[in-house]
């Protein structure tokens with residue numbers, strides 16, 4: 001049996017999710033006795049490929065072409081599916097990132113495979129993979145098993161922690177997949193990065209603000225706290241709808257589902273739709289004036305107080321701790 | 325231009341999920357169902373594309389009779405036609421996609437809209453799967469769309485930014501919040517929708533690729549410690565985050 005782990009890179013550097021996916025693959029390989037192979041696709045990715053060895057991939061396949069420097073849904077999907085077929089991989093692991101979520105459904109169709117999306121746990125049980133995936137934005141969990149011979153799983157970022165298994169270098173093999181112009185029918189022309197802004201779905205710490213902040217200008221104190229923590233800024237839908245914050249910061253059932261190690265909710269009441277998106281965070285801190293706010297029902301630590309007083313003090317205290 | 329939008333009918337976001345007696349799905353008692361919120365962006369964009377380029381908009385839903393409510397809403401918003409692929413057997417995303425693709429093959433839409441994901445199953449897969457089955461390009465999680473001739477320019481959300489993507493018609497687009505502000509159906513629209521027919525078609529039968537073994541509630545989070553009522557609690561908070569939670 002063989003597991004193929006897709007190691008995501010952008011601009012010839014691995015994303016954190018690459019190490020998470022390979023680590024998850026190594027653990028599943030350990031439980032099942034399967035072989036683990038990693039796959040890297042890009043423009044110039046050979047130099048980084050061997051580093052996946054330390055996460056447990058003995059072999060890394062590289063599909064490299066100048067045109068693959070920029071992401072293309074159609075070309076990448078073809079490469080993943082053809083490599084999986086060539087390698088006779090039984091289990092495919094991709095990250096549930098913007099790229100992985102874009103690829104996995106197409107790859108599943110090409111391989112006639114069932115797909116379990118956005119999994120938060122994988123286990124080897126009675127000769128098959130059992131996956132856990134949150135549904136209803138985390139209000140419930142499903143335990144699922146894929147019945148097709150080939151199986152595709154996407155793994156939620158930040159849940160499967162990346163762990164090194166040693167410092168061995170992987171054997172890197174070039175793998176040729178022939179791609180014609182038609183395979184690039186969808187292609188990224190330009191990536192507009194919001195300068196230096198961390199994404200809520202990827203960040204290890206998220207500081208979110210809600211209507212309790214009274215106005216968009218007061219998010220400055222949220223940004224300052226996020227800055228010293230190296231955190232991403234999140235928001236409730238109320239403040240996104242009010243135009244105080246951009247859509248991509250919204251946390252919740254119709255925003256992003258996040259699972260950081262620390263989630264700090266400031267001036268957020270904790271509506272059911274908000275809780276759905278963040279209650280799987282490892283630690284939750286709530287700062288709210290109202291002691292009866294539902295957010296306290298899921299918070300590990302709470303301060304019933306005025307955000308305008310507590311947040312600046314918290315920023316100072318964290319600075320002290322981190323020696324900044 | 326032939327424009328199609330696929331719409332799903334899902335429990336509303338207020339729903340407190342209870343596991344049903346079958347142990348693999350939710351207890352639907354008292355649950356209110358709505359048009360999947362992301363599909364509202366799809367319907368709106370479909371109507372805007374029609375407004376600009378002319379053509380006809382068809383809304384399609386796969387499911388039981390209750391899905392007609394969501395199709396009625398699409399009609400009330402202004403779509404021209406509604407089609408129900410009537411079947412309420414359990415399906416995974418691939419079996420939903422196969423049934424939709426089988427039906428859509430016969431229509432050959434120029435632009436095919438989906439939501440970025442259903443808020444019940446949270447798969448985010450059906451749009452891309454249908455695109456692959458029909459051999460169409462797709463752009464997912466789209467927040468901006470421009471169609472000029474057969475050229476399609478779309479912006480999609482990725483971690484910490486946007487990708488500007490170019491492709492051509494016919495195309496599959498999955499809609500993300502931010503693409504537009506969905507219109508509210510007008511009273512006239514609602515009245516007119518009541519008398520518009522909903523075509524019913526029997527889809528290809530479901531074969532399941534993914535088996536649900538169990539649905540369960542996540543371990544309940546219990547309320548933690550309230551550390552104080554003002555800034556004087558901050559030192560203790562930072563100490564706990566550092567020493568107890570070890571997240572700082």
Ligand SMILES: Cc1cc2nc3c(=O)[nH]c(=O)nc-3n(C[C@H](O)[C@H](O)[C@H](O)COP(=O)(O)OP(=O)(O)OC[C@H]3O[C@@H](n4cnc5c(N)ncnc54)[C@H](O)[C@@H]3O)c2cc1C
Nearest residue numbers: 210211212236237238252253254255267268269273289307
């Ligand atoms: C279809 C649908 C989908 C939705 N999806 C989402 C979603 O994805 N995400 C989401 O977040 N919401 C979502 N909502 C909205 C949700 O129901 C709530 O309306 C929203 O989360 C409330 O935002 P809030 O907590 O910022 O505001 P409020 O509920 O108004 O809460 C503000 C809080 O700030 C506190 N406060 C006030 N002043 C201070 C102060 N000086 N210091 C400290 N605290 C203070 C108050 O006590 C209060 O608890 C959705 C709703 C619907 C209908």
Ligand SMILES: Nc1ncnc2c1ncn2[C@@H]1O[C@H](COP(=O)(O)O)[C@@H](O)[C@H]1O
Nearest residue numbers: 330385386438439441442447448449450
């Ligand atoms: N039963 C269905 N009928 C029509 N469209 C659907 C159905 N299920 C999913 N879709 C469409 O596919 C999108 C993605 O759904 P999903 O892959 O289930 O998250 C939804 O936003 C809908 O546009």
